[in-house]
Amino acid sequence: MLPIAMSDIHVHLEARHVEALFGRGHALSKWRDLTIPGQFACHETVEVVGPAGSIAGAVVVGPPRGQTQVEVSLGNAAVLGIQPPLRESGRLEGTPGATLVGTAGRVELGSGVIAAARHIHMHLRDARDFGVVDGQRVRVRVPGERGLVFEQVVVRVSEEYALEMHVDMEEGRAAAVTDFQLVELLR
C-alpha cells in the first residue's frame, strides 16, 4: 500500500520568469513544504490565461526549475481553451503555451502546458520492495464507494523521492480520494 495525493493546477517557473512575473530580484516565498522532498508551495500565485478563458490562483511550486511548466487538469484545459498532451513532468517538447500573469508582469509561453501523467514517486528502497523499476507502468487500485483501478501509472524512482502517488483533482475526485489515503499497487 502507498499514500495518494491530489495536485491542483500549479506552475514551476524558470528563474527569469520569477523575475518577469514578480519583479527584479524577487525570491519565491515558501508557504508550505510539499511531500516531495525539497519542493514547496509558494505564497505566489499566477493567473493562467488561454484563448478561451483564464484561471486565477495557480500556485507557484518552488524552487525555480530549468523550464517553466504549467500543470493543468483536462477541466482546466477546457476552461483555458488549450489541448495539452498527457506528459511526464519535464517532457515539454511540442506542448502548447499559455500566458502567465503575476503581480509585476506577464510571460507569454510558447510551450510548457501539460496534463501530468499520473505517477508514483518512489525511493530506491520502495522500488525494490514493490519489485518495479523507473519508467514502468503499473496499475493502482483505490478502494471505496467510488473505487477504481488506475492503469498507466508511471513509476518514478529516485533516491530523493518519498513514496507517494500523484493524481490531478479530476482523477482524485473520480475515485473520491482523500489526500494521503492508502492505495494498492497491483502486481
Place this chain on the structure above:
Amino acid sequence: MLPIAMSDIHVHLEARHVEALFGRGHALSKWRDLTIPGQFACHETVEVVGPAGSIAGAVVVGPPRGQTQVEVSLGNAAVLGIQPPLRESGRLEGTPGATLVGTAGRVELGSGVIAAARHIHMHLRDARDFGVVDGQRVRVRVPGERGLVFEQVVVRVSEEYALEMHVDMEEGRAAAVTDFQLVELLR
C-alpha cells in the same frame, strides 16, 4: 462493449419549481434530445447557489419530475460548499439542499443535491446479453493512454433505456473519455 457519455452539472425540476424559476405557466423548451429516451436538455438553465459559491448555467433536463434533483460533481460541490452523498438518481433522502435561481425567481431546496453514482442504462435485452441484473454492481474498463477500470458501476435495467454508461465530468476526464467511445463491461 458499450458507449459511455459524460454528464455535466444539471437539474431535474418538479413542475411547481419550473413555474417558480421561470414564471407561471412556463413550459420547458427543448434544446436537444438526450440519449436517454424521452429525456431532453432544455434551453433553460439555472444558477445553483451554495454556502461557499455558485455555478451558473446548470442545464435543466426535462420533462419535469416528481422531485427536484441537482446532480453535481465533487468539484462542483467544492465550489458550492456542499457535501453531497454518492447516490443513484431519485434517492434523495437525507441529501443536502441548495438554492436555484432562474429568470423569474428562486427556489430554496431543503434537499435534492447528489453526486450521481456512475451507472449503465440497459434495455432488458442488453441485460440478458451481458448476463447482469438491475441493481448489480459491475466493473467497466475504459481503454486508452489514461485507461482505468471503474468499479462500483450500478446497472439500471428498463425497457425504456438505451444502452449507455453515464459518468460525471471528473470521472470522464480522469479516463480521458470521449463521449460515445466504447468501453468494456468486465465479467
